[in-house]
Amino acid sequence: MEFETLRIEYAPGTDPGDGIRVLVLNRPEALNAMNTQMFHDMREAVHQLAFEEGLRVLIVRGEGERAFSAGGDLKERKGMSDDTWRRQHQLAEEGLLAIKDFPQPVIAAVEGVAHGGGCELALMCDFIIASREAHFAQPEVKRGIMPGGGGIQNLVRAAGMRRAKQLIFTGDRFSAEEAARWGVVNELVDRGQALSAAIAVARRIVEAAxxxxxxxxxxxxxxxxxxxxxxxxxxxxxxxxxxxxxxxxxxxxxxxxxxxxxxxxx
The missing domain is CATH 1.10.12 (Lyase 2-enoyl-coa Hydratase; Chain  A, domain 2)
Structure with missing residues (x-):
């Protein structure tokens, strides 16, 4: 499978038969911001992977160490009509829900920025392993909108109602250390080690039936x-x-x- 904005690869250091695949958000020049093409690609890629025989664990990461994803591409959205915006968001909804409903475990390996839709994508995964230097935010209220990719529901469930309300109402950034303390992130690792830590967990998962x-x-x-x-x-x-x-x-x-x-x- 080849896509313009994504890359699918076997997890480094594993054999194809191990069943551990990595979905890479591949727009590092834009901090892996999600444009319309990425939403198209994500929806198609995840639907195809869901039917891949032998796949046991899917890891989602961003290309490079600067960002998991900075969220929706606001440069592309500048001047976008309401109708086009809604059509794009429908693609986003379908792609993000495909991650949440993926039949096998999905792990987010987060380095750097995970803001807006990037934070929502990480939250749609079954759990998150993050670099200590990673940081998260749902800043949509500062852009005249609100989280629309599951961020509200997932953050409420992960961090608790009152904590989530504060983060959503203010749009404040929060650190990986805070995210771990609040139950949003499962495991903290050194910079550049999120993927290898996710693979280590995936190896333990594939030992099970x-x-x-x-x-x-x-x-x-x-x-x-x-x-x-x-x-x-x-x-x-x-x-x-x-x-x-x-x-x-x-x-x-x-x-x-x-x-x-x-x-x-x-």
Whole structure:
């Protein structure tokens, strides 16, 4: 798959069979700002990757160490008509939701700037690993608009209602250290190490049974949006799909034989 504004590659230091792929936002000259073409490319790339056999973990990063993404390309949006803006935003919505609803785990590896839509893209991932020098912001209210890429809902859920309201109402920038303290970022690493740290986590994920991870993600993502008892029904429905699976049997046998399991994804 080749795209004008994105690059898809095998994670450095891994074998293709490991199933760890990296989606690279590739506009470093613009701090990986997302223009209309990138929204087109993202939607298409993520939809294609969702059906790629053998893919186990997707990592999203920005090209270079200056930025994950500075958000929407405001130079392109200067003078944009309301209709064109809405059409572009529909592409953004579809691409960002495709990341959130991706069937496999998605990790954001954040270096540098993650502002506006860039912050929203990181928040759409299952979790974030960030350089200590990274910084985040939802500055849309300073541009006469508001976060429209899931940033409000995701930040409320990650940082808590009151903290998120302050960040959204002010548009203030917050550091990776603060983001980690508030539960927005999972892990902090030295500058330039976000990708390698994300790959290390991805390697541990791919050691687990593929079906188990996929269904656990589904239950956690959907169950976390509803009340406990309804969410628990998601857990049990997914659990009972796994009970008769070949991999459940293999996991038990491998444990008792003191060897690594040989997963078949069935």
């Amino acid at each position: 593929p079906m188990s991870v996929r269904y656990a993600k589904l239950a956690a993502s959907r169950g976390g949006e509803v009340d406990f008892h309804t969410g628990y029904m998601f857990d049990l429905a997914a659990y009972n799909v796994l009970v008769p699976s070949h991999d459940r049997l293999e996991g038990v046998v491998a444990f008792n034989e003191k060897r690594k399991p040989r997963w078949t994804n069935r």
